Amino acid sequence: MNINRLKQIIKKLIYPFIELLVKPDERKQIFYTNYFKRGKINNNLIVYEAFHGANISCNPYALYLELLNHKEYSHLQHIWILDGDQSEVNHKIKKGTLIVRRNSLKYLKTLATAKYLVNNNTFPPYFQKKQNQIYVNTWHGTPLKTLGRDVETAKVSEHSNVQRNLLHTDFFIAPNLYTAKKMISAYDVEGIFNGEILDLGYPRIDLTFKSDYNQVKRELGVAADEKIIVYFPTWRGGIHSHRDTSHEIYNNYKQMSSSLPEGYVLLLKVHHITQKYFVKNGLGSICVPPEFDPNVLLAVTDLLITDYSSVFFDYLHLQRPIIFLADDWDEYRKERGFYLEKSDLPGPLCSEINEVNYWFMHLDELQYNYQDKLKECAGRYSYHDDGKATERLVKVLFGNHAEKQSVLNSYRITEKNNKTKILLYSGGLNNNGITVALVNLLNKIDYNRFDLTLIDYNLNNPTSIGNAEKINPKVKKIYRIGDWNRGIIEYYLHHLILGFGLRSPILKKIVPKSLYIRELSRLLGNSKFDISIDFGGYSGFWSLLFAYSDVKRKCIYQHNDMWQEYHKIINGSYKHRKNLGLIFTLYNQFDSIVSVAESTRDENLLRLGKYIDEPNKMVFAHNIIDFEKVLKMKDDATYFNHNSNDYLVTNIKDDRNKLVIESVVAPSLNCTNFINVGRLSPEKGHENLIKAFYELSKEYKDTRLYIVGEGPLDKELRKLIKQLDLEESVVLTGHASNPYSLINKCDCFVLSSNYEGQGLVLLEAQILNKAIISTNVTGARSVISGKNGFLVENSIEGLLQGMQTYLREGITPSSYNYEEYNAQALRMFYHHVCGWEVEPENH
Known part of the structure; x- marks a missing residue:
């Protein structure tokens, strides 16, 4: 064992104890987890918090006073949460009421053991409601100012903890219907909020009547x-x-x-x-x-x-x-x-x-x-402002069955629906084919039948945030905030699973399932889903959470030849080995393992079948294409002339006080223009393509090659282009906001990949009626045949032959019925992913 490996092991062994000693936030979570797992609920304990512990006020205070004024509730123990100045305590609370400082050890225990939790704002990100606890959220006013996702200048995930608290709420108390609807919509919980929304008026307004x-x-x-x-x-x-x-x-x-x-x-x-x-x-x-x-x-x-x-x-x-x-x-x-x-x-x-x-x-x-x-x-x-709102709330929480039902029947707002609810991990929302496929799928799903929620990490880069904005607005978005609640033993078990997967019976027995169930519960609260889809398929974290969830039907996608992905090396290290080594051993926990093309499914079944006890779980469902967008954007091009050359704009960026315009020399009618679109990553075979084009350019001077995309090999490919003296004829465009206008202006599309999931860009090139050359590899051969393109050997020689054939003989472009293609792809999704009985036609 080398010294670096030994250091990593020692670090992981002592890390939990370092957290306990020097990291307050992690220490709080470890102690809270202990109380959460082992603490018993005190059925007589009610906790009040207002404005993150800033004071004793608002709706929680009105409820507190109401309960104190009735002898039948004298058995209740009251705790107020305060953070900082406690000068108002003697003025506002009665003898016997306890004060607990927010985020103290006593606070952690109280949150985990009190039967009733009353808040007018939010509990911290580590809070999650235990079974049999009752969480009452009253919020703190009718909104004049916009909230949540309605705040245009807010960060995409800034409202995450409010949303998370709402999902844990059993009773949301609204002063009016307007507020209820704004809160549910602005915090993106419509359809997945499983508590009761009660339009019964604000308890705090009763204080005005009683003064x-x-x-x-x-x-x-x-x-x-x-x-x-x-x-x-x-x-x-x-x-x-x-x-x-x-x-x-x-x-x-x-x-x-x-x-x-x-x-x-x-x-x-x-x-x-x-x-x-x-x-x-x-x-x-x-x-x-x-x-x-x-x-x-x-x-x-x-x-x-x-x-x-x-x-x-x-x-x-x-x-x-x-x-x-x-x-x-x-x-x-x-x-x-x-x-x-x-x-x-x-x-x-x-x-x-x-x-x-x-x-x-x-x-x-x-x-x-x-x-x-x-x-x-x-x-x-203010139609409910009659001085009796608190009385109504008390009946809901503590009244007999008849009293409770009377209030619920009179003031309940029904916001639930009977749609099939899907929870979907989006895959990080980077600039790649997975994101394009996701956006396309979410634009075509039948939202009359499905209620769809996307979940991902807390987005913190402009690319992911920009791609999130492309998601259909009917899709709800949940972003992970905070860290999971785990104990020290769970920490060690989790890292064992991360390192070794479930390769042995012992590891399968010790997998900390409760940790993964608890984390998904922390994020989703009371929400329930019928189907979970790990659409990314590369994240060990989300695969674990989905694999051990209590969702009825679980699916995971394979967007590529996963065995090849497992062995992919970028910058001297294996890009996906750690995650995929774990994910392969989790496949048996899923009901469907979904490839995006038939040849990809066959290859994945051949290489990974040993991980799957039921081969019929391995299915395929084609990606959806957005042909409307392709056709709309193909002619949406901006040109300008500089030094007698025409340039095509690829990106326009607002960089603070500067407008940055990125462009490339426009395809010329005097040249034959080849184009490739794909992430600059080893599996895309760009090195072979550039070398093949180098050989082609010796014979055909009036040729140009455009490569659209960004990725880890950018510098390496630019160095190769310079070495081969191709800087005038090979153009690396970087990411293009509209690649379709550039494809449309070029003559022939060349796919040089070593393997593909499906090759979505091939379908888009066909929509644009382009001649196509493609390496004969997994995924691509499910799209291209001799009738709609030219398949070549996956080598420099094969790519050279393909481009020579186009220049000498031509390759006939072909189109296809993309509307019928999408209809069939949707049928595949509904059948293989959602579990519908009807088989997709023309399978």
């Missing part, structure tokens, strides 16, 4: 005969970014204070994050104390001033006047986005303090002008 008007005024230090204006600005910032707006808010407050109507006082109530900046800047004393509940404050508010805060929705049922103060509506719309238009607001939108001061002097006019809009908005957003 003693005179007592609240006394607590605020406001005289009984004075009226109250509250300035309630929202928090400005993103999920991971905070902005200090305290000085701006303070200036607005000062200017309004100097122009108040007679008999009015102005109070300032800011968001809990903004409050920290006020304290930091020595301005904390002018704000309503943070422990003073906003909904209690609204009870004595005669006029509300806000900008984009959803607090105005909570205020609607009072039918009192509202002024919106914001000078950046249009800018904020671009930055964040709104669900409502200016005309939807139940009050004037002011951009300057002078406008606010005008309305201060015309309060009767303000009330009169907006009374109809206030009633309209109340009818849409």
